[in-house]
Ligand SMILES: Nc1ncnc2c1ncn2[C@@H]1O[C@H](COP(=O)(O)OP(=O)(O)OP(=O)(O)O)[C@@H](O)[C@H]1O
């Protein structure tokens with residue numbers, strides 16, 4: 001007799017339907033799980049066997065074959081424990097006797113413990129989103145994943161703690177109320193941190209650049225001597241980022257859910273991620289992939305910030321891997337059987353010293369490095385990578401006067417208010433474009449439409465292009481930054497002064513990387 005139960009799996013960041021087919025025959029007692037399963041799933045045999053026995057039910061002493069279809073996708077993870085156990089119980093008439101078809105209306109997700117508990121799994125949100133799109137509407141899943149599931153409207157989710165509970169529920173012996181849906185906006189609370197731009201004295205140019213970067217999602221490189229406050233400025237950056245929209249939050253949550261770093265009490269990511277991987281992090285940790293496919297740091301930073309402090313310390317090959325995501329907003333990682341694509345649309349904030357001693361270009365300290373040493377240091381960063389960083393700013397130490405005066409600096413909230421307004425203009429502008437939320441991601445066609453400039457501005461750009469020896473890529477990025485500067489001002493048109501300011505963030509190409 002063949003019994004079929006619905007499960008779900010994860011490929012990349014999307015879910016796909018898995019049919020758990022089970023066939024039980026007389027013969028030597030065994031449990032085989034087939035259908036391109038990884039060794040991690042083979043381990044579930046013992047868990048399922050013990051969980052069924054310890055829940056007071058019979059594990060059949062027969063020949064059991066479980067097939068996870070479709071067979072052409074490699075299956076990983078513990079989420080098939082529950083549907084497999086239910087299929088075995090259904091096929092042996094221990095649940096839904098005479099009405100096995102009842103099982104078909106549910107999707108089952110969950111890992112089992114040896115004692116029969118239903119344990120939390122990774123990737124619930126992406127599976128539910130895909131399942132809903134495919135027309136599934138009823139789910140039985142671990143109670144510890146309930147919060148995450150509650151942000152998806154229009155589905156019925158029954159949270160469970162144990163296998164026994166699932167069986168009793170299916171047999172109408174107990175009632176489990178479906179979880180209540182939560183609205184993203186009403187659950188969002190303000191986070192309290194001690195980090196705030198009001199504590200950063202002076203540095204008005206760096207602050208201005210970071211405000212533009214936050215508003216339009218542009219990448220920034222800060223160059224300056226040790227102690228000038230680069231790390232401090234970067235740490236403040238998240239406090240002025242525009243609020244995450246629900247759509248963006250779902251994208252981020254999908255990735256964090258699959259990576260297993262989602263806070264189960266929140267269930268969804270409310271704030272833009274800020275990831276600061278150390279320069280010793282491995283390539284796989286940064287880009288993702290590996291034996292059991294997982295998103296890396298650059299994907300965990302999706303719709304948020306990737307902060308690379310002391311940029312030249314990172315391995316050159318690591319930095320070169322940033323080129324694809326910085327251009328396309330995705331990263332492709334190769335695995336044994338196939339390639340996987342993870343979203344990686346982040347804002348890069350990087351910092352570095354201008355030379356090995358750190359004082360090159362400093363107002364009051366002397367650089368002791370030879371020109372060759374400086375050149376060697378800077379050449380760790382390739383031209384194509386620098387090209388993809390929209391804004392380069394020099395940060396010099398604040399003067400003693402600035403540091404000790406009691407001028408009240410603008411708070412992060414004040415800056416964020418302007419950023420939010422500029423972002424609202426962009427969200428409206430790109431409302432029909434899938435996955436585009438900010439100026440930095442404009443396509444060529446969009447640039448033609450939204451970055452029209454006057455003859456004079458054109459000449460200005462042409463001059464800068466030749467004088468600063470800029471690439472075509474830099475040219476486009478300057479225009480996008482100018483678009484954001486105009487949006488911050490609420491100006492429909494990009495004016496000459498907007499172009500001029502945008503160019504001013506590129507003149508370090510010339511100073512440091514001209515050869
Ligand atoms: N503008 C400023 N206002 C207030 N405090 C500052 C400012 N600049 C620097 N500081 C103080 O100096 C400390 C050192 O700054 P920070 O670590 O950010 O420098 P850095 O540029 O990252 O240096 P390094 O190149 O050595 O990493 C900060 O923790 C802060 O206490």
Ligand SMILES: [Mg+2]
Pocket residue numbers: 230231232309351
């Ligand atoms: Mg630092």
Ligand SMILES: [Zn+2]
Pocket residue numbers: 355356357358359360366367368369
């Ligand atoms: Zn030096």
